[in-house]
Structure formats: C-alpha cells, structure tokens
Amino acid sequence: MSGPLLEAEGVTKRFGGLVANDAVTITVAPGEVRGLIGPNGAGKTTFVNMLTGFETLDAGSIRLGGAALTGLPANQIAARGLVRTFQVARVFSNMSVRENLLIPFLAAGSPGGVREGQAKAADLLATGTLEHLAEEPASVLSGGQRMLLQACAGFMIPAVRLYVLDEPFAGINPVVKDALIALIEHENKSNGRAFLIVSHEMAIVRRLCPRVTVMIQGRVAAEGTLDEVARRPEVVQAYLGSAAA
Amino acid sequence: MSAGLTGGVGAFVEWRRVAAVLAMAAPPLLALPLFVSEFTAHVLAISAYYVILAASWNMLAGFTGQFSLAQHGFAALGAYTSGLLVYHLQTPLWVSIPGGVLTTALGGLLLGLLVLKMRTIYLSIATWAFAETLRITLSAAYEFTRGDLGLSVPSLYGHVRPVVYYYTFLAVAALCLLFIHVMLKSPIGYFMRAVRDDPMRAQSLAVDITRVKLFAFVASSAMAGLGGALYAHYVLTLTPSIVDFSEMARIIVMVVIGGLGSFIAPIIGAPPVYALNTWLAAWGEWSMVAFAAIVIGLMRAYPAGLAGLISAVWGRRRSGKSFL
Numbered sequence: 001m002s003g004p005l006l007e008a009e010g011v012t013k014r015f016g017g018l019v020a021n022d023a024v025t026i027t028v029a030p031g032e033v034r035g036l037i038g039p040n041g042a043g044k045t046t047f048v049n050m051l052t053g054f055e056t057l058d059a060g061s062i063r064l065g066g067a068a069l070t071g072l073p074a075n076q077i078a079a080r081g082l083v084r085t086f087q088v089a090r091v092f093s094n095m096s097v098r099e100n101l102l103i104p105f106l107a108a109g110s111p112g113g114v115r116e117g118q119a120k121a122a123d124l125l126a127t128g129t130l131e132h133l134a135e136e137p138a139s140v141l142s143g144g145q146r147m148l149l150q151a152c153a154g155f156m157i158p159a160v161r162l163y164v165l166d167e168p169f170a171g172i173n174p175v176v177k178d179a180l181i182a183l184i185e186h187e188n189k190s191n192g193r194a195f196l197i198v199s200h201e202m203a204i205v206r207r208l209c210p211r212v213t214v215m216i217q218g219r220v221a222a223e224g225t226l227d228e229v230a231r232r233p234e235v236v237q238a239y240l241g242s243a244a245a
Numbered sequence: 246m247s248a249g250l251t252g253g254v255g256a257f258v259e260w261r262r263v264a265a266v267l268a269m270a271a272p273p274l275l276a277l278p279l280f281v282s283e284f285t286a287h288v289l290a291i292s293a294y295y296v297i298l299a300a301s302w303n304m305l306a307g308f309t310g311q312f313s314l315a316q317h318g319f320a321a322l323g324a325y326t327s328g329l330l331v332y333h334l335q336t337p338l339w340v341s342i343p344g345g346v347l348t349t350a351l352g353g354l355l356l357g358l359l360v361l362k363m364r365t366i367y368l369s370i371a372t373w374a375f376a377e378t379l380r381i382t383l384s385a386a387y388e389f390t391r392g393d394l395g396l397s398v399p400s401l402y403g404h405v406r407p408v409v410y411y412y413t414f415l416a417v418a419a420l421c422l423l424f425i426h427v428m429l430k431s432p433i434g435y436f437m438r439a440v441r442d443d444p445m446r447a448q449s450l451a452v453d454i455t456r457v458k459l460f461a462f463v464a465s466s467a468m469a470g471l472g473g474a475l476y477a478h479y480v481l482t483l484t485p486s487i488v489d490f491s492e493m494a495r496i497i498v499m500v501v502i503g504g505l506g507s508f509i510a511p512i513i514g515a516p517p518v519y520a521l522n523t524w525l526a527a528w529g530e531w532s533m534v535a536f537a538a539i540v541i542g543l544m545r546a547y548p549a550g551l552a553g554l555i556s557a558v559w560g561r562r563r564s565g566k567s568f569l
Binding site for chain 1: 252253256257432435436438439441442443445446447448449450451452453454455506
C-alpha cells in the first residue's frame, strides 16, 4: 500500500452555534506516529470521536487505507483497524485484566482463535508489566494501570492499523508512562502500526512523534515537527495568550 | 463480523467441572421428593420453576446489565400462548408449548429493539410499561383470554402429581442453567459482561453491542416463556394476576438475595425465597412486612447476596485471611 493510511477530509462538526471542527483535514501515512496537539477546547476529542464513529460528521469524509469509514458504526470501524482509547480510561471493571484483553480479540472476528488470543494477551501482559494482575478484576487497578490496560486492549484487535490514543499520558506515574511509551515504540517498529497521539506532554510528543498537527479553535492551525510548529506565532498565541505573541 | 458473535461457542467451558458438579448435585436433588410430603413436593416444583425465571432474568440483568422489569410478562406470554392455542385451536401440547417459546422469543426481540438505545432507569420503566400493557390486555380482552375469570388449560401429563412436575421443572431448570453456563464461557458471554460493564468501551473494541443485547433479550425471554408455558399446564388456571408487579419483584428479590450477576444466584436465591414466601403466607398481609424486613436485613449485611456471603466465608477458609 503506497497511499496514505488515514485520509480525513473537511471533517466538520457543529454543536448548536459552536463549530467544534471546521473542515479538519489530516492525512496519516502507514506506520507513522503523529502527534495531535492544541489547547483545551480546540476540538481534538471531537475529531477523535468522529474518526472512530462515536460522533456523526456534519460534513467531510474519512477513509482508512482507501476505504470509506464515514457512517459506519463504531464497532465496525474498530474491527477494520481504526482503534481508540478514551481520555478517562475505560476498562471492564468487573472482569479480570486477562478477560479485558480477550474481548477485543474475540470481537474482531478471529473464530476459534482463542488459544492465539490467550498467547497474545500473555505477551501484552508481559510487555505492559501487568502479569501479576492478570486474574484480578480491573477494578483493583490504579489510574495509571487502567490507562495502560486500556491501551493494551486496543492492540488485541488483529487488524489494528491506526491507533488513536486520546491523552494516554495524563495523570499517570513515570513507571507506567515508560511502559506505555515502550509499548507504542515496540508496536510501531515491530508491527508497523501507525499512531495518532493526542497529548499535552510535549517531552513525550517530541520523543515519539516526528510530525505533529496543531488544532486551534476547531481548525488545523499548523503541521510539521514540534519545534517548527512551536515557533509559529498563532500557535504561541493560542497556548500563551496574545501578550506573549 | 458475525463470526465474533457465534464463533467459539463453549470455548472456555471446563466440561470436566460441569460433569463433576452435575454428578454431585443430581443424586440429592433426584432423591429429595422421596422424603417429603406432597405439599412440600409442590413447593419444590414451583421453586424449580422460579429458578428458571430467576436464571433467565439474571442472564439479562445480572450479566448483560439490562435491568428489564418484564420477565414475569414473558413467563405469562409463554403461559397464555400455550393455553390459548389449546383453548381455541385444540392444539396438542407438543405444539402449543414450543409455540409459547417462539412467541416469547419474538416478543423479546421486539422489546429488545424498542429499548435498544435506553439505559438504566429508562429501560426499566419502558419494560415495566410493556408488562403492564400485557396485563391490561389479558384482562380487557376477556372474550379471547377469559380475563379474570381464568383460562382453564389441560395438565401436562393428564394428572397433577407434584413429584412428576418437580422432576420436569428441575430438568428444564438444569438445561437452562447449562445453556447459560455455556454462553457465559463463550465469546458471547464475554461480550454480555462487557456490555454490562461499559457498553461504549465494548463498542470501541469491536463488540457489536446491538446484537449482544438483542441476543440476551431473545434468549432470556424464550427461557422465561418456556418456564411459563410449563407452569400453565401445572397450575391449570391462568389469570392476568401472573403479570402483577409483585411477581417481578419476587424474581428480583430471588436474584438479588442470591447475588445479582453471580451464576449460582438463582439456584441459591429462588428456593429459599419461595419457601419463605409460602411459609410466611400464614400471616396474610403481614407476611410481606416480615419478608421485606428479612430482605432489607440481608442486603444491609451482605450487599453481594448469598453468593457474596458464601465466597467470603470460602475465601476466609482458604486463605486464612479475614474478609471485609
């Protein structure tokens, strides 16, 4: 596949009078790790919701590997390889950590592949240093471990091509943070998965993402390396206010 | 993604354990009626009937998180469908009873579709309204249903010796529980529990939550319908009072006392609750007060029900640690 992996074109969303996303166009190449940054309220999560089928588009289109995703239900989008996490970690609290990992594998259509799923889950538990908690209910996990489990679950979908992580590093301790970074780097380098990472943690974005897209007030304001976009006056103004511009 | 819903049925079942539990439970349950009076055998038979209803509701509310208040309605729908087929069309029972199951399965699908986008209290109210509508219809269409006069139906075996019906309800309850166990130990069971815990997260992980919910509605309704249809041919007279809310309340109490969302809840919840109901009935209206007091006391002490109590004691014995 030589073309782009993700093509989001003119994606628009209005909530009453507010334009949350105004003709957002973002293209991600296969195997790319892209950062998506911007001040609070810029419309990043709304964009993620539309990408993954949790919000309808008022205008625009979304394609993954050339195939249209617009209008598909969220579960089908995930099964086709566009998977997401949530800003506030969502896990199945009354199910064990291992069961949490098996669900996406079973759901994404691997008939009879239970053994393969078990092996894959064991691998991820080891990489994510969650092994000792495998049989515990997810409700006993700390905030950071929930975030990590949430991220691991997405990798269990065999077809994952683009993984959208919404603020995966917010409020988690440094050890878990390192485990998550290692997991992303591993899945990117060994399995060629692409990522779109929404984050405010600039040090991590600089390390993981060769290119970033900046959203301000519902629009794409800039795109380039983090250092390039950080010099753009409109980006500086959006983050620091006009006095600093 | 149909493979995701039906693929790998029974993938996680440990058949040896299932066989061991059945082998241990069967002899005492089969021998039980030999040592009791006819009245007690009757109480046992109805208890087994309530195990079916409680298990079916536990599958829907406890494992899939759909807190429906229409389970007694589906039991009644199964009972009346079979009864009316015999009454109006002189259908043999081997046709009318499956007819009742089929009707309730379709009814479950219809109700499931209606409440698909509803959550929590909204779903409860809508399903309750469905059951009330059924009750009023059964009462108002008396020219067809005989309403409060009661619909007479023939017995299953040409007699009503309680012991035989006890074995019948016991066998059906065992089959229903086995079905539920196999479902829970299959991908579909994982999806049901995922939908209960967080439907949005389940959807984001490729689970087709629409089909999972509809499956739970259809399967649990059909199960209640089967129980109801058999019940009809044991009690022999049907009135709309079987759709009274107190029936639903009884099912809820059985499951919640057993431990909502625990597999054994209906087994350990239904018989004691029904026995207690019967025993307290001697006090008339006051029996409800005594019953409520017992329920509140137990819930206050053990919110996870008898299943929680058992696992707490079991856990303490095994690990030697105190429990919270």
